[in-house]
Amino acid sequence: MSNASGLIALIGDAPHAWTMVNALRNRFGEFPVFVERGEPASAFWARRKNKLGVSTVYSMKAAQLAAKMTKPLSRARLSELRSTCDASPVPARMRFDVDDLNDLDTIAKMRALKPKVAFVASTGMLRRPLLEACACPVVNYHSGVNPAYRGISGGYFALANGEPELFGVTPHLVDLGVDTGPILATNRVPVAANDNMQTYVTLMAAKSQELVVDTMAKVLTGEAKPQPPSNLPSNQYYAPTLGQYLVNGLRRASGRR
Numbered sequence: 355m356s357n358a359s360g361l362i363a364l365i366g367d368a369p370h371a372w373t374m375v376n377a378l379r380n381r382f383g384e385f386p387v388f389v390e391r392g393e394p395a396s397a398f399w400a401r402r403k404n405k406l407g408v409s410t411v412y413s414m415k416a417a418q419l420a421a422k423m424t425k426p427l428s429r430a431r432l433s434e435l436r437s438t439c440d441a442s443p444v445p446a447r448m449r450f451d452v453d454d455l456n457d458l459d460t461i462a463k464m465r466a467l468k469p470k471v472a473f474v475a476s477t478g479m480l481r482r483p484l485l486e487a488c489a490c491p492v493v494n495y496h497s498g499v500n501p502a503y504r505g506i507s508g509g510y511f512a513l514a515n516g517e518p519e520l521f522g523v524t525p526h527l528v529d530l531g532v533d534t535g536p537i538l539a540t541n542r543v544p545v546a547a548n549d550n551m552q553t554y555v556t557l558m559a560a561k562s563q564e565l566v567v568d569t570m571a572k573v574l575t576g577e578a579k580p581q582p583p584s585n586l587p588s589n590q591y592y593a594p595t596l597g598q599y600l601v602n603g604l605r606r607a608s609g610r611r
Contacts, residue, residue: 360470369441370559371475376440377563413595428552492528500524501588504533509554514602536580
């Protein structure tokens with residue numbers, strides 16, 4: 355596979371990740387894409403139970419089920435947003451499908467490729483051996499404004515907390531923490547009245563393609579500079595619980611924050 359740019363991508367198989375990959379392909383041409391299948395859902399939720407407790411995890415699952423029931427109401431908005439981006443996966447000949455990006459075989463492939471820059475979106479945690487194998491800047495696309503909304507559902511919680519000005523995305527350098535690396539750019543994204551939990555991530559991706567491409571171009575040429583440390587509080591979020599989902603939904607329906 356030709357890779358004149360020296361760029362590689364490490365992603366999960368998610369539409370917003372493919373949106374960014376295709377935006378980068380349009381600018382830089384073809385490059386290797388590692389697609390992480392990820393751990394089974396049972397293993398993911400088992401880890402969450404150990405960290406957050408059984409009742410919290412079941413409440414999170416209930417909230418996800420409730421949100422899925424409203425998904426048909428968002429079809430028109432999702433169609434509108436998806437018309438502005440390409441979220442189609444690249445052909446198999448241009449990608450490496452792996453169970454875990456941190457496994458020894460993937461690490462060996464990274465060393466062999468000798469990338470100049472690695473782009474990351476929607477993966478599990480990247481461990482030290484993988485980052486050392488890349489031996490280059492590793493840039494994560496985070497669906498949230500760091501450091502205030504690290505982790506999962508950053509946009510959702512920004513709105514739930516009455517901070518729509520902190521609804522957006524953050525390209526940042528990867529370290530060993532959860533979205534704690536130096537920030538390269540931030541894109542604050544306006545939210546429409548017909549946006550909701552089903553559209554937030556798609557909205558962010560659709561409106562952040564140019565920012566991500568420009569940021570990666572600067573990283574490739576060595577022109578990117580981390581922003582000064584933010585004065586925002588640093589908070590990590592997980593998926594909303596059923597109680598949070600219902601209360602925040604009622605607040606939004608009544609026009610209150």
